[in-house]
Amino acid sequence: MTMAALYVPARSRRAVLHRLPAGAKLLALLVAVCALVAAADTAVAPASAAAAALLHPLCGLGVRTALRTLRALAPFLAAIALFQWLAGDWQAAARVSGQLAAAALLAALVTASTRVSEMLDLFERLARPLARFGANPRRVALVLALTIRCIPLVASAWRASREAYIARGLRGRPDAMVVPVIVGMLRSADALGEALTARGID
Amino acid sequence: MTLRLERVSHAYDGRPVLRDVDLELSEHRIGLIGANGSGKSTLARTLNGLVLPDSGRVLVDGLDTRRHAREIRRRVGFVFSDASAQIVMPTVAEDVAIGLRRSGLGAAEQRARVEAVLERHGLAGHRDHPAHLLSGGQRQMLALASVLVTEPEVLVCDEPTTLLDLRNTAVVAQALRELPQQVVLATHHLDTVSGFDRVLVMDDGRVVFDGAPADAVAHYTALMGVDAGAARPDGGAGSGPRRSGGGYRP
Numbered sequence: 217m218t219m220a221a222l223y224v225p226a227r228s229r230r231a232v233l234h235r236l237p238a239g240a241k242l243l244a245l246l247v248a249v250c251a252l253v254a255a256a257d258t259a260v261a262p263a264s265a266a267a268a269a270l271l272h273p274l275c276g277l278g279v280r281t282a283l284r285t286l287r288a289l290a291p292f293l294a295a296i297a298l299f300q301w302l303a304g305d306w307q308a309a310a311r312v313s314g315q316l317a318a319a320a321l322l323a324a325l326v327t328a329s330t331r332v333s334e335m336l337d338l339f340e341r342l343a344r345p346l347a348r349f350g351a352n353p354r355r356v357a358l359v360l361a362l363t364i365r366c367i368p369l370v371a372s373a374w375r376a377s378r379e380a381y382i383a384r385g386l387r388g389r390p391d392a393m394v395v396p397v398i399v400g401m402l403r404s405a406d407a408l409g410e411a412l413t414a415r416g417i418d
Numbered sequence: 419m420t421l422r423l424e425r426v427s428h429a430y431d432g433r434p435v436l437r438d439v440d441l442e443l444s445e446h447r448i449g450l451i452g453a454n455g456s457g458k459s460t461l462a463r464t465l466n467g468l469v470l471p472d473s474g475r476v477l478v479d480g481l482d483t484r485r486h487a488r489e490i491r492r493r494v495g496f497v498f499s500d501a502s503a504q505i506v507m508p509t510v511a512e513d514v515a516i517g518l519r520r521s522g523l524g525a526a527e528q529r530a531r532v533e534a535v536l537e538r539h540g541l542a543g544h545r546d547h548p549a550h551l552l553s554g555g556q557r558q559m560l561a562l563a564s565v566l567v568t569e570p571e572v573l574v575c576d577e578p579t580t581l582l583d584l585r586n587t588a589v590v591a592q593a594l595r596e597l598p599q600q601v602v603l604a605t606h607h608l609d610t611v612s613g614f615d616r617v618l619v620m621d622d623g624r625v626v627f628d629g630a631p632a633d634a635v636a637h638y639t640a641l642m643g644v645d646a647g648a649a650r651p652d653g654g655a656g657s658g659p660r661r662s663g664g665g666y667r668p
């Protein structure tokens with residue numbers, strides 16, 4: 217649900233990240249994650265996760281954003297750590313979950329400080345070489361925007377169907393919701409397509 | 419700007435929805451009322467080429483919607499009743515801005531236009547808010563702003579107030595009244611067409627009345643066989659003395 221609200225307006229003047237260009241941030245993210253994986257160190261991984269979390273308030277993003285990321289990630293972290301630990305390798309448990317948490321937190325720093333439209337401009341520029349093979353960079357960027365746009369769309373189709381399902385006193389058989397959810401999504405997609413045409417965005 | 423329908427007919431799966439409609443629309447404020455399924459939305463959609471007629475043609479300032487769809491859509495903005503379905507981008511300002519992406523305007527000019535339109539529609543304080551979390555009324559204002567930022571010459575609105583409460587209906591109706599643009603408004607909220615220059619009543623794919631708002635509403639309510647009060651937002655049916663069919667006061 218909150219996925220589409222990824223961008224978090226900066227709350228203070230420390231919004232260094234908000235001012236950096238999207239390309240630089242993505243590149244830095246790529247380098248950092250590669251380094252993290254290459255280092256594969258039991259101490260470094262959890263330490264970088266902690267550092268990435270600390271960077272949030274330092275960049276004017278608030279600890280809340282970091283906590284939200286960690287909460288979403290928690291089940292996976294727990295499962296992986298437990299599995300490694302049971303396999304008798306607590307060091308691997310610390311390393312892998314540390315790497316994962318650090319990577320997710322760093323990625324969250326980038327998404328929270330970058331508007332989708334900046335991301336689009338970047339992708340449009342990156343996709344420009346594809347024009348030689350007949351692809352339209354603007355379309356590539358639009359497809360990415362629409363993918364992000366469709367997350368709340370799917371969520372609301374699911375919520376509407378679930379509420380109707382419960383309101384009608386149906387229970388059990390959640391598979392009965394598959395068809396209405398798909399129909400709801402197709403209908404919204406139809407309306408969205410029409411709106412795009414009407415607004416001349418295509 | 420003149421919108422012309424010349425003997426326009428349209429059918430869905432063999433079922434006629436528009437029958438031989440001949441119209442010339444050039445007034446500043448034009449209303450479109452009529453029963454569910456009478457063809458209002460289909461007629462509105464022909465005005466910017468979202469629906470192409472099976473026979474006859476639609477001309478926007480002389481341009482045929484069949485051949486100049488892109489150019490026509492630049493001049494004819496369209497607002498739907500379900501604002502959520504029109505939102506493309508995650509945040510308010512971005513959604514308004516995306517309509518300008520291929521406008522050829524410079525970045526500074528684009529930003530200035532977006533700011534101005536947000537300000538004008540009471541959305542300046544919601545610039546970075548997630549668009550799908552706005553209230554229904556704010557969302558419809560966003561839909562309006564997103565279309566108006568490209569400065570179309572005509573605005574066609576298909577029931578823009580249907581999902582709104584009384585206050586927001588009044589807000590949106592007021593916003594439409596104040597537009598410098600020509601407006602074509604299809605609606606079930608009969609109050610919103612009061613003061614319009616011309617109101618068309620549709621029935622079964624035909625324009626069965628064409629005239630002043632009060633007369634059009636009277637014709638429509640008589641056609642429906644209901645009291646005019648019952649069709650108004652304040653619900654005349656039930657309490658108090660019933661007004662007669664012609665009792666509508668714009």
Ligand SMILES: Nc1ncnc2c1ncn2[C@@H]1O[C@H](COP(=O)(O)OP(=O)(O)OP(=O)(O)O)[C@@H](O)[C@H]1O
Binds near residue numbers: 431460
């Ligand atoms: N995409 C479609 N496919 C098939 N039939 C359609 C489609 N759109 C509309 N219709 C049919 O065309 C007829 C006219 O529909 P239209 O939406 O133009 O009416 P309307 O006057 O806008 O009604 P309402 O007041 O309910 O919005 C209806 O019978 C409707 O079922």
Ligand SMILES: [Mg+2]
Binds near residue numbers: 458459460576577
């Ligand atoms: Mg309709």
